[in-house]
Amino acid sequence: MPINPVVAYSYDPDVGNFHYGAGHPMKPQRIALTHCLVMHYGLHKKMQVYRPYRASVHDMCRFHSEDYIDFLMRVSPQNVQNFTKQLSMFNVGDDCPVFDGIYDFCSMYTGATLEGSVKLNNNDCDIAVNWSGGLHHAKKFEASGFCYVNDIVIGILELLKYHPRVLYIDIDIHHGDGVQEAFYLTDRVMTVSFHKYGNYFFPGTGDMYELGAECGRYYSVNVPLREGMDDQMYMSVFKPVIQQVIEFYQPTVIVLQCGADSLGSDRLGCFNLSIKGHGECVKVVKEFGLPLLVLGGGGYTKRNVARCWTYETGVILNEEISNEIPYNEYLEYFGPDFNLHPDISTKQENQNTKQYIEGLKQMVHDNLKQLACSPSVEMQDVPPDLLSLDNTEEQNPDITNNQYDNDKRIEANNEFYDDDKDNDKDEGIIEV
Secondary structure, eight states: OSSSSOOOHHHHHHGGGOOTTTTTOOOOOOHHHHHHHHTTTTTGGGGGEEOOOOOOHHHHTTTOHHHHHHHHHOOOTTGGHHHHHHHHHTTTSSSSSSOHHHHHHHHHHHHHHHHHHHHHHTOOEEEEETOOOOTOOOOOSOOOHHHHHHHHHHHHHHHTTTTTOEEEOSSSSSHHHHHHHHTTTOOOOEEEEEEESSSSSSSOOOOOOOOOOGGTTTTTTEEETTTTTOOOHHHHHHHHHHHHHHOOOOOOEEEEEOGGGGBTTTTSSSBBBOOOHHHHHHHHHTTOOOOOEOOOOOHHHHHHHHHHHHHHHHHHHHOOOOOOOOTTGGGGGGTTBBBBBOOOOOOOOOOOOOOHHHHHHHHHHHHHTTTOOOOOOOOOOOOOSSSOSSSOOOTTTOOOSOOHHHHHHHOOTTOOOOOOGGGGGGGOOOOO
């Protein structure tokens, strides 16, 4: 991957306007907060920013059942009483409530992940970013854990058209159960999840002995952690495990789910990671130089979610950004310090002993040694892409800067500088 990778960043201005309901911890507004910071830090100038495709029923039914997607399309708070039987059948209720625009919300975040996969398949970018995606709990026939449609599974299915081996990495505090379950019987996708496990913590899966089955045996890797996990100990297990997984599995593309509920002080979390510690995982994965799809996920203290994903956007772009949050329309959310890296640690004791972590690493290593070699795929016809990336709209020749071209344009480092800040000076260009 080049030093300055081509990054495709998707954002739908409508995706942050949905509301799960009063008191519900999932706040789609965190996506609007994140995008606001990304813009005010000027990171959008270094990326291809685009309004993503919206997934169709057909797209969602590549993984989910038609009955379930049809239900999501038709149900609303106004007619919910007509769907009593389906509510229990599809696990929709308290954790996964019916809210206005539920299908549109699913269509937006799923379409953005799907388009990111298509862009990677077509070599249109090195890294695709969709902070609204990463909803890893949704199952084939039901909603789960605030997730209705599993955009990750649908994105991976698209990547499998071009890639023989997809590596999925999950750093959300909750186990990536929906993705693991979808690919439990195949060696084409390796799922690796680092998560809190035990004491009835949701979703209750992700034991180290969940290894996959049949053709997929040893292709599910779980790293069950205890509460209080800090940066240093997290990296002591994350780096070696990912290094070994890459060596043994030799993936051709990586999907990274960056759930921010593993940060300290998260409303539903119990880890103690700092924003820089969480971002270090992104840095480690990015440095392998493989095509990369980066997704959001959990995260329930929205000001810290926005801080984290903005910082990680900078990491992806190799851009150092100031700790001082620039003035923006959501500034009051980031008080009283108005910093990108406030102290978010808690007094929670780290329950992970060195002995326990060493045992986990050894077990992962022993299981990976069971893999004979990285699986290959027989030659076959590649199915057509689900969507065309060509801009089908006829551009007005009289408009030199139409929106589509502006979105694709990435500004040079020195575009708005002169005098001592002119970056050309750093590149050996002599002023005359």
